[in-house]
Amino acid sequence: MENIKEIKKPSPSKAPPSGGGGGIHVFAPATVANVVCGFDVLGFAVNEPGDEVIMRMANKPGITISKITGDDGRLPLNPAKNTVSVSVEHYLRSIDRLDVGVDIELHKKMPIGSGLGSSSASTVAGLFAIKTLLGDESDPSALLPFAMKGEEMACGHGHADNVAPALLGGFVLIRSYEPLDVVRLPHPAGLWCAIVFPDVDVPTREARQIIRKNIQMKDAVTQWGNIAGLVSGLFMQDIDLIGRSMKDVLVEPVRSMLIPDFYMMRQMAMDLGAVSFGISGSGPSVFAFTRDEETAKRITQKLQQHLTNIKIGSNGYVSTINDAGPRVLG
Known part of the structure; x- marks a missing residue:
């Protein structure tokens, strides 16, 4: 366990001012947020998919985005409107390095609007x-507040349940937002994750708006017990x-209506040996925990086949929990 109780500002860099043309290629992973019962407070990173950023030093101050691939033209090249460049600018301002100039290439290797932390992966990279x-x-935890700025731009709410696991790797609990208190949790080494992304549109902003604002005490007590059980x-x-603890009585009953055949897919996954099943983030991606890779692959294949049968395309991924977070590719 790693308890990061105080997020400190990064130390000013000793690197020289911008220029010289050096570059770096970074991968950051997709994430599963909420983890069924932990709305806005739990998340974990997976090995695939993820996003990649190539960043080079420039000869004059400022941030430019020269290329974006894999987004079908949906993301802005304007650095004032892109989550990656906005977060980088906040970081540079915090360490008093606005003399730095960088050029960014963003390569989207994961679906936008998938519920797998697409904007988080780009920002963290x-x-x-x-x-x-x-x-x-x-x-690296010192970067978390800047990553949350990117989330605020992407979906209107600066939550950390995607960016924290993408940045720190592993399974993460956001114990508090004010002040920010992040706890990295242990997890069983043999836990596998099957992820299926149905090709339907569930925008995060809209998915947040349909959540109930008032809840009954008995539902709150049930949810608290499940979160405590999951962490235990x-x-x-x-x-x-x-598996017993991954039940959501607050958010899933509403958001599941946006995902075709959600309860049918859950029953299929459980019948095939899943430990648990739920929505990843705001959806439409769904995920199942399993005890082994073979079961995860079988669930992914069967759910994708079901979606094909009802004329919905999909992407599938099988992964253990990624404890590494972002990494340099070259």
Whole structure:
């Protein structure tokens, strides 16, 4: 367990001013947020998919975005409107390095609007790239507030349940937002994740708007018990307890209506040996925990076949929990 109780500002870099043409290629992973019962407070990183950023030093101050691929033209090249460049600018301003100039290439290797933290992966890749280029040796957790600025731009709410696991790797609990208190949780080594992204549109902003604002006390008590049970199961390496605890009585009943055949897919996954099943983030992606890779592959294939049968395309991914977070590719 790693408890990051205080997010400190990165130390000013000792790197020279911009120029010289050096570059770096960074990958940052997709994430599963909420983890069924942990709305806005739980998330974990996976090995695939993810996004990539290539960042090069420029000869004059400022941030430019020269190329974006894999987005079908949906993302802005304007650095004032892109989550990657906005987050990088906040970081540079915090360390008093607005003399730095960088050029950014963003390569989307994961679907936009998938519920897998697409904007988070891009933002984290950009922040990790600039931190590395400038020789900033502070703890990566110091980048979290800047990554949350990107989330605020992307979906109107600066939550951390995607960006924290993308940045830190592993399974993460956001214990508090004011002040920001992030806890990295243990997890069973044998836990596998099957992810299926149905090709339907569930925008995050709209998905947040349909959530109930008032809840009954009995539902709140049920949810608290499930969150506590899930965290306990992670610490105890008890996959059965993890499965029993992954039930959501607050958010899933509403958001599931936006996902075709959600309950049918859940029953299919459980019949095939899933430990648990739920919505990834705001959807439409769904995920299942399993005890082994073979079961995860079988669930992914069967769910994708079902979606094909009802004329919906999909992407599928099978992964363990990614404990590494972002990494330099070259």
